[in-house]
Amino acid sequence: MISQTPAVGEPSAARSLDRVPLDVEAVERSLRPFGQGRLLPREAYTSADVLSWEQRNFFEGGWTCLGRSSIVGEPGDQRAEAVGRGGVFLVRAQDGTVRAFANACRHRGHELLPCGADAVNRPIVLCPYHAWSYRLDGTLRKAPGFDHVAGFDVEEFGLVELPCTEWHGLVFVDASGGAGPFADHVAGLEPIVGPYELERLVTKGRHDYVVTANWKVLIENYQECYHCPVIHPELCAASPPRSGENYHNAAGAWVGGWMDIREGYETMSLDGHTGAQPLRGLDERRQRIVDYVGIFPNVLVSLHPDYVMTHVLTPLAADRTRVVCEWHFAPEDADRPDFDPSFAVDFWDVTNRQDWLACESVQRGLSSPRAITGPMSPEEDGVHQFVTMVAAGYVGRPVRPQPAAVPTA
Numbered sequence: 001m002i003s004q005t006p007a008v009g010e011p012s013a014a015r016s017l018d019r020v021p022l023d024v025e026a027v028e029r030s031l032r033p034f035g036q037g038r039l040l041p042r043e044a045y046t047s048a049d050v051l052s053w054e055q056r057n058f059f060e061g062g063w064t065c066l067g068r069s070s071i072v073g074e075p076g077d078q079r080a081e082a083v084g085r086g087g088v089f090l091v092r093a094q095d096g097t098v099r100a101f102a103n104a105c106r107h108r109g110h111e112l113l114p115c116g117a118d119a120v121n122r123p124i125v126l127c128p129y130h131a132w133s134y135r136l137d138g139t140l141r142k143a144p145g146f147d148h149v150a151g152f153d154v155e156e157f158g159l160v161e162l163p164c165t166e167w168h169g170l171v172f173v174d175a176s177g178g179a180g181p182f183a184d185h186v187a188g189l190e191p192i193v194g195p196y197e198l199e200r201l202v203t204k205g206r207h208d209y210v211v212t213a214n215w216k217v218l219i220e221n222y223q224e225c226y227h228c229p230v231i232h233p234e235l236c237a238a239s240p241p242r243s244g245e246n247y248h249n250a251a252g253a254w255v256g257g258w259m260d261i262r263e264g265y266e267t268m269s270l271d272g273h274t275g276a277q278p279l280r281g282l283d284e285r286r287q288r289i290v291d292y293v294g295i296f297p298n299v300l301v302s303l304h305p306d307y308v309m310t311h312v313l314t315p316l317a318a319d320r321t322r323v324v325c326e327w328h329f330a331p332e333d334a335d336r337p338d339f340d341p342s343f344a345v346d347f348w349d350v351t352n353r354q355d356w357l358a359c360e361s362v363q364r365g366l367s368s369p370r371a372i373t374g375p376m377s378p379e380e381d382g383v384h385q386f387v388t389m390v391a392a393g394y395v396g397r398p399v400r401p402q403p404a405a406v407p408t409a
């Protein structure tokens with residue numbers, strides 16, 4: 001499933017030279033075994049300097065998800081997205097592969113497209129400043145006025161290519177060019193995500209949220225259901241909040257677990273009914289559970305018997321995060337003229353908003369200089385895994401969940 005385009009350009013700066021602006025002792029407390037550890041220090045959620053470090057080292061320094069690969073679905077489709085400090089330019093080449101480049105023209109550096117703008121479809125890449133043009137594979141096609149300039153070699157001025165891969169219909173880019181193989185990033189995830197065939201599903205619902213909370217507050221919230229009995233009556237009706245288990249010792253940079261669907265419910269919906277068929281090929285067990293997987297740093301994949309939901313997070317500030325939530329269905333259902341995705345969209349919109357309110361309150365609480373973060377409950381082993389993964393990255397170790405220990409509770 002993984003075809004990765006190679007890196008071209010400068011290697012990324014050595015991480016060891018870039019120290020996270022946090023109290024190292026406090027970070028070490030977050031690395032303790034489950035039952036003994038603490039959440040990340042308050043400043044990890046509130047400091048602009050810490051976010052800036054994370055942008056350089058996590059979002060730009062590793063594999064980051066840019067969303068569904070259908071954002072550049074057809075050959076010639078082009079768009080740019082902000083990643084870390086800069087922009088990434090995505091293009092679907094004539095051979096059908098997605099390629100990624102630094103979003104900067106090789107002449108004077110103008111952006112090839114504004115980040116976040118709608119996709120365009122063109123047979124070439126055209127810089128809007130002095131009209132240098134590139135082929136869809138990034139090679140320079142024409143630099144106006146340079147035809148007779150002695151020593152000008154078009155081969156020297158192709159776009160700077162970045163490693164990019166499509167994985168089950170999601171696009172991931174390594175904006176640093178130095179993150180290592182994508183397969184290592186998602187090691188162990190194929191048997192969990194693969195059976196749902198996300199790559200063939202059709203997106204039939206999308207909500208864009210801007211949440212006034214740090215991106216890690218949102219992910220920690222996703223990794224536990226300790227809060228479910230308190231704030232999610234609809235979710236608890238559909239899924240027993242203490243059901244299921246988390247995966248442990250993931251080989252890649254991800255955290256996940258599953259929960260059961262309650263008897264009498266066909267799926268996660270407000271009235272228990274589904275408007276879709278079970279996804280083809282799912283075994284009996286998968287038709288009765290939801291798997292929740294968070295792939296570091298910014299995509300959450302929720303695998304239901306009859307649809308897949310994704311959340312893609314983009315930090316806008318230390319206390320603000322854009323979340324694009326989308327719902328994906330089998331084409332057999334999505335292409336029906338009477339298909340109505342609201343059974344899934346409405347359920348999760350209610351639940352998302354309950355979560356955002358809680359996360360925004362956490363952020364306000366943590367904004368007090370007197371706030372001190374605490375321990376994780378025996379039901380928050382998924383949070384512990386995420387926190388240890390972040391803390392490991394902060395101290396220069398590979399970004400992976402640290403080996404789990406038995407809860408002391």
Ligand code: FES
Nearest residue numbers: 105107108127130
């Ligand atoms: S900066 Fe792109 S053509 Fe001049």
Ligand SMILES: [Fe+2]
Nearest residue numbers: 221227232355
């Ligand atoms: Fe929640």
